[in-house]
Amino acid sequence: MSKLKLAAIEDDKPVRFTIELPATVHRDLAAYAEALGQATGKAAIEPAKLIPPMLARFMATDRAFAKLRRTRSKQVA
Template sequence: MTKLKLSAIPDDRPVKITVELPATVHRDLVAYAEVLGRDTGQPADPAKLIAPMVSRFMATDRAFARVRRGLKKS
């Protein structure tokens, strides 16, 4: 099994936004979905990976966490 940063995508009520991605990012997103689908045994929709990836990125960004903690204290 591949050690990906994402696991199964939870079913959640989404807020719809439109995003334009560079073709290279889209190709990588499709490839990531294919690998995730093989690992979980369930097909993964590349579009549904974007929110968890952004969420994971923000959750692991230490500078963002420091700023956010500072905003909550104010």
């Protein structure tokens, strides 16, 4: 199996956020949750729990976003 971009999901105090997803995205999240469970040797987690770490990883690897954050933090300082 190829290496997944996400590792085990950390428990953290959640903030409620409601979104609607296309059915295809939900099916893909469920499949990813199952694959992640197999890769980590744990049971598949709820697909919704994948969204925060996926978004965090996406934002952390977005160069334009990182540049924008650096620029804004310099303006505030």
